[in-house]
Amino acid sequence: MAEARLFLEKRSYRRRRIMDAVRMLPFLCTVLWMLVPTMWPTGTDGAAVTPLSTALWYVFVIWALAITASFALWRRVHRKEGGTETGTGLSDT
Amino acid sequence: MVSLNHLIVVCLVYVAGLFVVAFLAERAALRGRGSWLLRSPLVYTLSLSIYCTAWTFYGAVGYAARSGLEYVTIYLGPSLVMIGWWWILRRLVRIGRAQRVTSVADLISSRYGKSNLLAVMVTIMAVVGVTPYIALQLQSVTVSVSIFATPDLGAAQGEELNQNAAFWVAAGLAIFTLLFGTRNLNANERHHGVVIAVAVEAVVKLVALLAVGAFVVWGVAGGVPQILARIDASPISDWNTGGGRWTAITFLSAAALLCLPRMFQVMVVENDDERHLQIASWAFPLYLMAMSLFVVPIAVIGLELMPEGANPDLFVLTVPLSLGQNGLAMLAFLGGFSSATSMVIVATLALSTMMSNHIVMPLWLKLSDVGAQQSGDVRTVVIRARRLSIMLIIALGYFYYRASGGSGALAAIGLISFGGVAQFLPSLMGGIFWRGATRTGAVAGLSIGFIIWMYTMLLPSFGPDAALSAAVFDNGLFGMAWLRPQALFGLSGLDPTVHAVWWSLSINALVFFVVSIFSFPTPLERLQGAQFVNVFDHSSGPAHGWAASQGRTEDLMIMSQRILGADEAQAFFAAQALKQGLVAEPPAPTPEFVQALERELAASVGAATANAMIGQIIGGQVISVQDLMAVADESAQILEYSSQLETKSRQLSETAQELGHANEKLMQLSLQKDNFLSQISHELRTPMTSIRSFSEILRDMEGLTPAEKTRYASIIHSETIRLTRLLDDLLDLSVLENGQVSLNAQRVNLYDVIEQAVTTAQASSARQLEIRRKASAEEVMVYTDSDRLAQVFINIVSNAAKYCDALVPVLDITVWREEANVVIAFRDNGSGVPVEGQNLVFEKFARLGNGDADGAGLGLAICREIITRLGGQISYVPDGGGARFEVRLKDLQFDDETKLNFAV
Structure with a gap:
């Protein structure tokens, strides 16, 4: 491992930020999937009930977006890895 | 309608196809071909799909027909874990590869000091948790068969057929698992036949469900907007999922993905390349999304079309059948069949590895008391143990199915199973993220979690008066209301699933944490803990303390041959010897070698057993503080x-x-010292020279007048006096500096001292000096040596008389009190000491200006020594005009202690 440098060149910098996104994505999905649906009106407090079709749309659109984001991040990491920098930059950033 | 015979033929052809595919895969792998497919990320992702069992294939639709969108939580949890692969799965896979882990029980046991107790506990818990699940798969197959069979046969015959179907399915699965699951002993190696068959089945079940879904949406409803309208018009259209249940089941399914033995098997043990995990991070959620996409439409159409009371769990089959789509129904049946069989195969494989490695092998080692050195092939024992375990587990599932009578909604049994294996979660996560986790903590947490799960989830699932009496349900265990199985600690408002998950996992985690904190790990635990938690720093791991001695290699070889097989063992030993730089001789049993061998054996028989076997041959394992330090x-x-x-x-x-x-x-x-000596010599030489000259004149010159004689003699005399004075001063200074002076301290009036000094100085001085004093201010009593103090004052006054360059020299003597001191200031009206000389006035032989040679320049040096001895200070204060000396003395009125300082 090289000694820690304060600033990185652009390529390494970009790759680290992509890995930050990889790390953040599950938390975003957790909020959208586990917290948001629990706040939908269920009809008990007088508000209109959330229709099932709306709920379906919501869950599956988030799902598709999450998969797309995950795929795009994998592509980015994959491409960067294929570049001049080799090694296990993923594991020890 | 499809006839039963028709169904059986298609089924047999399908199963035969699977056997062929598995066989071809094994053969290709053996010949080193086809690795582009066998080791591809696609197959890895598809093999993960054993998460989707018959429960999710049939049960999800039934679940949706009962509770609307809630079924989707079963898929959302695993999707979250996969999308968050970087946090947990990456670590698990790396640990699994570094430690050659064979199962989830092996991982937990290995982490907590290769403890066999933990391995046995986890194995038993996994068997208890998963057996209902296997029964569930058998049930789903038989129920789906009965859908096709019922029109042909009477009800009684249908029931008999069900039992037969369950038996034959179980037998077929056992044979398949025996054939392809126990080919190689090394559980860490991939089971290519099994994996490829599972992958094929994953495709079949996905295609089947998508086909039924597409048929329902476009064939029956007529398009997406129409189906959405029918969904909103259906009885399940209202969103009524409680927040607690939604969150709890999502969490539970996420935990299950990590803890289920079969998921661990395909995800970690069979993992070939860590990069596949990254691809699966988007590919597996995609698979799950596709699997759940048409669930609600199928459920809604089923509720519309099927008669009241039809089993919603079978809508996937009954909807196409009722609409005359026999081919589609057959495909759906194969999809459900695939889901059930692939799950049973992999779950059985995983459980049998755990059982044989952690229960059968340790028992066998203990019972055959000669131990691992005995001749005979251990491999056959291990393989036999594994085969026996496979049959035992499938038999357990079968008998559970027979005993439970195939009742209950599919989803409920699945959730109970999830709840059971989720109890591993605290120990598993604590083990890979927290070095402070201990074996005692893991044992305590697992036990309490498992007991609470049994009491709140498993036993109540049989219904009142089955496992638990109705009285226990209503009044709690031993009549204690706070021990009601579905309202522990009086928490009665919760959904039973949320209640059980909440209490079992939270108490499990809490106990695990608290006990870990208050217990102390063994050295091996600490070593393993460091290797697990810092797996990305210590992937290779340091060698640790097998204190082996020469001559043991033979024994190790014999044992390894019996576990790994002769060829494999010899190849391994040769490679190790080469690594040590030895040719044509066995490797030396260095700690590194023994550890590598232990890892190799662990891949076959598990960490705890391998550790015990090596321990039998090598003797005690020594872990020194140095080893721990090395890991630190x-x-x-x-x-x-x-x-x-x-x-x-x-x-x-x-x-x-x-x-x-x-x-x-x-x-x-x-x-x-040099300066001092040279100055002394100089000072002595000057008078000596004149004494010598004048005495020579007196001796040699003739005809001197008496006046001249007198004059010369008086010069000699005065020079002698000067010499004497110089010597006196030197002596005085030396005495003072060496601290040998004896001070005669007494109470004196300052006025008297000054009076005496002024009188003496005036008398000996040639010049007249006007002295101004204020007698009243001088009336101060001091405790001091009056003679010495007077000597200082005389010196200062005579200096003023001598050096003051004013026309009418005046000396002001003022006395005042300042804090605890008495200050006596002498100020004349001359031009004072030049700036460059101010620092030097108290130095020896410091003579300022061009003054006559009267003084030796020792006066002020002596003064300073005296005042210092008297406990005071003397300083020259630049004052604009005139020389000003200040003497500070301790004032007796303020400090009676001063006298002590004079006891010199």
Whole structure:
């Protein structure tokens, strides 16, 4: 491992930020999937009930977006890895 | 309608196809071909799909028909874990590869000091948790068969057929698993036949469900907008999922993905390349999304079309059948069949590895008391144990199915199973993220979690008066209301699933944490803990303490041959010998070699057993403090070392500095001494020269007048006096400096001292000096040596008389009190001491200006010594005009202690 440098060149910098996104994505999905649906009106407090079709749309659109984001991040990491920098930059950033 | 015979033929063809595919895959792998497919990320992702069992294939639709969108949580949890692969799965896979882990029980046991107790506990818990699940798969197959069979046969015959179907399915699955699951002993190696068959089945079940879904949406409803309208018009259209249930089941399914033995098997043990995990991070959620996409439409159409009371769990089959789509129904049946069989195969494989490695092998080692050195092939024992375990587990599932009578909604049984294996979660996560986790903590947490799960989830699932009496349900265990199985601690408002998950997992985690904190791990635990938690720093792992001696290699070889097989063992030993630089001789049993061998064996029989077997041959395992230190963060050691170095070098430089100072002082002293000597010689020489000259004149010159004689003699006389005075001064100074002076301290009036000094000085002085005093201010009592003090004053007054360059010299003597001191200031009206001389006035032989040679320049030096001895200070104060000397003395009125200072 090289000694820690304060600033990185652009390529390494970009790759680290992509890995930050990889790390953040599950938390975003957790909020959208586990917290948001629990706040939908269920009809008990007088508000209109959330229709099932709306709920379906919501869950599956988030799902598709999450998969797309995950795929795009994998592509980015994959491409960067294929570049001049080799090694296990993923594991020890 | 499809006839039963028709169904059986299609089924057999499908199963035969699977056998062929598995066989071809095994053969291709053996010949080293086809790895582009066998080791591809696609197959890895598809093999993960054993998460989707018959429960999710049939049960999800039933679940949706009962509770609307809630079924989707079963898929959302795993999707979250996969999308968050970087946090947990990456670590698990790396640990699995580094430690050659064979199962989830092996991982937990290995982490907590290769504890066999933990391995046995986890194995038993997994068997208890998963057996209902296997029964569930058998049930789903038989129920789906009965859908096709019922029209052909009567109800009684249908029931008999069900039992037969369950038996034959179980037998077929057992044969498949025996054939392809126990080919190689090394559980860490991939089971290519099994994996490829599972992948094929994954495709079949996905295609089947998508086909039924597409048929329902476009064939029955007529398009997406229409189906959405029918969904909103259906009885399940309202969103009524409680927040607690939604969150709890999502969490539970996420935990299950990590803890289920079969998921661990395909995800970690069968993982070939860590990069596949990254691809699965988007590909597996995609698979799950596709699997759940048409669930609600199928459920809604089923509720519309099927008669009241139809089993919603079978809508996937009954909807196409009722609409005359026999081919589609057959495909759906194969999809459900695939889901059930692939799950049973992999779950059985995983459980049998755990059972044989952690229960059968340790027992066998203990019972055959000669141990691992005995001749005979251990491999056959291990393989037999594994085969026996496979049959035992499938038999358990079958008998559970027979006993439970195939009742209950599919989803409920699945959730109970999830709840059981989720109890591993605290120990598993604690083990890979927290070095403080201990074996005692893991045992305690697992036990309490498992007991609570049994009491709140498993036993109540059989219904009142089955496993638990109705009285226990209503009044709690032993009549204690706070022990009601579905309202522990009086928490009665919760959904039973949320209640059970909440209490079992939270108490499990809490107990695990608290006990870990208050217990102390063994050295091996600490070593393993460090390797697990810091897996990305220590992937290879340091060698640890097998204290082997020469001559043991033979024994190790014999044992390894019996576990790994002769060829494999010899190849391994040869490779190790080469690594040690030895040719044509066995490797030396270095700690590194023995550890590598232990890892190799662990891949076959599990960490705990391998550790025990090697221990039998080598003897005790020695883990020294040094080993632990080596595992401890190396950078910390380096930091420690460099800080020690820094301290040492600082000490050294400080010492050097002190030495330098001392040296400088010595040099100065030596220089002072030289100066002093040369000045003394000079001072002595001047009068001596004149004494010698004049005495020579007196002796040699003739005809001197008596007046001349008198004059010369008086010159000699005065020079002698001067010499004497000089010597007296020197003596005085030397006595003072050496502290040998005896002071005659007494209570005196300052006025008297000054009076005496002024009188004496005026008498001996040639010049007239006007002295101004204020008698009243001088009336101060001091405790001091009056003669010495007077000597100082005389010196100052005579200096003023001598050096004051004013036309009418005046000396002001003022006395005042300042804090605890009495200050006596002498100020004349001359031009004072030149600036460059002010620092030197108290030095020896310091003579200022061009004054006559009367003084030797020792007067003020003596004054300073005297005043210092008297406990005071004398200083020259630049004052604009005139010389000003200040003498400070301790005032007796303020400080009676002063007298003690004179006891010199």
